[in-house]
Amino acid sequence: MLKHYLLTPGPTPVPPKALLAMASPVIHHRSLEFSQILAEVKEGLKYLFQTRNDVLIFAATGTGAMEGAVANTLSPGDKALVVRGGKFGERWAEICKAYGIETINLDIEWGRCIRPEQILEYLRKYNGIKVVFIQAHETSTGVKFPVKEIGELIKDKDAILVVDAISALGAMELLVDQWNLDVVVAGSQKALMLPPGLSFVSISERGWKWVERSRLPKYYFDFKKEAEALKRDQGAYTSAVSLIMGLLENLRYIKEQGLDNIIEHHRRLSQATKSAIKAMGLNLFTKESPSEALTAVEAPAGINGQDIVRLLREEHGIMIAGGQGRLKGKIFRISHMGYIDKNEIIAVISALEAVLNKFGYPVKKGAGVRVVQEILFD
């Protein structure tokens, strides 16, 4: 018998209370009952995003809200700067291209971090950049980008900062208002501990100025229309009521636990996993600014990362992620995002020891596990 463990950077496991809430009979999206739920969800999202502004909710996965962030902040002929340090940076550039935006790419070696000053250099070099697109955490490489510092640098420039925090929000510190992050996108299936299907967007006061003058086509992801509806505790179109009922449970859970404690929990799981990986003689792929959301590991010479992922799943029931795009086969990624506990970290490291030995890479049984125990079981 194999039970199943989901340690992938989305989707992540869903707490039983949220699963049960989502199995409740469907209620109408224009009912008072649903508006009351949405009112509480609205407050919960403000807490999670650490913002005073309403956070928009879309029935769509993260890419939909990313597209919304492009379509709602830019106009034909506008210029954008995209930090491309992985697959999701490439996605920003692809969306901008689809909308005919002149896109300047600031390419970072995958696994490395940007220096905040590079943004300023580009803003100076390429005149008239209206929006800077970046990831708070590049899920494909495990690199955390310094969005706080970048927000500080461009808050008085004539450009706004749009941050994909899909795999960052709730897994690492992210103070939207205090850090001057103008537009921040998040998704349900990451540290928010829900099934895929919801995405979220916060918009700063400065960000709204860009939205006001944007002239790219949009309808479903129209920020202004959603914001107006949300003021009345409704969605502009039919809301994904079941997912939002699950969301309410998870936002309550996050509030009960306290956001700081949840961030600290992720930090500890991340530290334990990374230390165990090193104790097993493996190399972390993330060379700079590793995130607390996942641990990206180089596959040992001669072993395909996809095979490690496959054997963990087939023989141990543990689902982790392989490499994406150009990193396929070269790395594997253990997520500690969302509803994951210390016993699951023990399980994945213990299984990884066995799998590596099977592939001929020698690891002493318990070498990694002991490190996890030392860090997490004190």
Add this chain to the structure above:
Amino acid sequence: MLKHYLLTPGPTPVPPKALLAMASPVIHHRSLEFSQILAEVKEGLKYLFQTRNDVLIFAATGTGAMEGAVANTLSPGDKALVVRGGKFGERWAEICKAYGIETINLDIEWGRCIRPEQILEYLRKYNGIKVVFIQAHETSTGVKFPVKEIGELIKDKDAILVVDAISALGAMELLVDQWNLDVVVAGSQKALMLPPGLSFVSISERGWKWVERSRLPKYYFDFKKEAEALKRDQGAYTSAVSLIMGLLENLRYIKEQGLDNIIEHHRRLSQATKSAIKAMGLNLFTKESPSEALTAVEAPAGINGQDIVRLLREEHGIMIAGGQGRLKGKIFRISHMGYIDKNEIIAVISALEAVLNKFGYPVKKGAGVRVVQEILFD
């Protein structure tokens, strides 16, 4: 104690098996297990749509797929014809406008039906129309439009037919291939008996030619990218795995019951409801071509339709829909769409008798109920 009954034209009640499937632990969207689910869902959707072609699935509500239908079939400078006979016809026009499409509106009085020849007249009068947008069923008025006849008329013209079947599919006959419907949009929260959050699109061979040459911006709702991914039994981005697990159960249910039987069930519920309404001395709002998906009723003189909706909910636990847009307060709509049985039709008619009497409109107790019994309990 009040139990809750959902007789609204979306969302509709969800069968317990689907609720439980959606409460299952989340699986990964790139797993073999999920691909196997998607492969079966793909076949089930082909049966439901009565098409040979793959049906695309989007994590979004119906409006998202409607936007996709506009963005994927048209190019800048193109001309479109929109049949506007209610709120959702207006939505096609709004989306076209948002994308800068030159839109010719064919306005039909709300509650009335179009004559198929009117489409030909417009195609002749306004040269170069590329796409005709229409509803199979205009949810706001209860009118069923003759999309079969229109499909036949334009199948050899240089224009395609795009049909919003969001509240029609599974509630009334709709033979996508046989009727030459080029692009057909559907949603999860109607006769598909799921929570809101999924939408669907079928595309004919002729439709794909339009998609191939379309140059409007799109990313999340990119039909070509989704079709390619679906060939591999995947979604292009993160799939809404939980909703799709519920979808699998409902598609199995539809297949077991047989689509013809399900359509016949809707026809009978609709006939019973409409007959009961007339027996109560009320007027149907839908003057021509009434749909089997819902019954739209004129509020009696001096009574606000919204008050009827409110009292049914507050005193009887029954949620029906009021009028939308310019019909607000003037009508109310009883849906028989999806997972609704004859006892619920008895309940809503019986409660309606009581509510009308309360508002001073005299109805003999049981006058409507008896008609429902005669039609449905034989």
